[in-house]
Amino acid sequence: MIDKIKLALSLLLLALGIAGFYLFEDKAMVVRILAILAGIVASVAVAWTTAQGKEALGFVNESIAEAKRVVWPTRQETIQTTFAVMVLVIIMAIFLALVDVSFAYMVQLIMGRGA
Known part of the structure; x- marks a missing residue:
C-alpha cells in the first residue's frame, strides 16, 4: 500500500x-524549465524508492550491461553498408x-491524348 502512495506522490x-x-x-x-526539471527529478526520486x-x-542497469556487449560495426563496414544502401x-x-513514365505514357495512349 505504501508503494501505491509513493507512486501517487510521484505523479x-x-x-x-x-x-x-x-x-x-x-x-x-x-x-519555467527548471520548474519542470525539479518536478521530474523529485518524481523520479520518489518513484525509485x-x-x-x-x-x-x-532493468536500466541490465540494459546498459547488454549495450556494452554489443559488437558495433567497424568504420569500414559502416561505410560499405552505407554505400550499398545508397546504390x-x-x-x-x-x-x-x-x-x-511508362504508366503515364500508357494512360495517355489509352485516353487517346497523344503520345
Missing part, C-alpha cells in the same frame, strides 16, 4: 512540475521513375 510531483511551468508564465524561460522503481532501475536507393529511384 503529483510530476504534475506540480508541469503546473509550475504554467504558473511561472511571467518569469524567464529558464525558471518503490518496488517498481527498484525493478526499473535493475540500392538510386537503382530503385531510376526503376520507379521508369515505371511512372
Whole structure:
C-alpha cells in the first residue's frame, strides 16, 4: 500500500512540475524549465524508492550491461553498408521513375491524348 502512495506522490510531483511551468508564465524561460526539471527529478526520486522503481532501475542497469556487449560495426563496414544502401536507393529511384513514365505514357495512349 505504501508503494501505491509513493507512486501517487510521484505523479503529483510530476504534475506540480508541469503546473509550475504554467504558473511561472511571467518569469524567464529558464525558471519555467527548471520548474519542470525539479518536478521530474523529485518524481523520479520518489518513484525509485518503490518496488517498481527498484525493478526499473535493475532493468536500466541490465540494459546498459547488454549495450556494452554489443559488437558495433567497424568504420569500414559502416561505410560499405552505407554505400550499398545508397546504390540500392538510386537503382530503385531510376526503376520507379521508369515505371511512372511508362504508366503515364500508357494512360495517355489509352485516353487517346497523344503520345
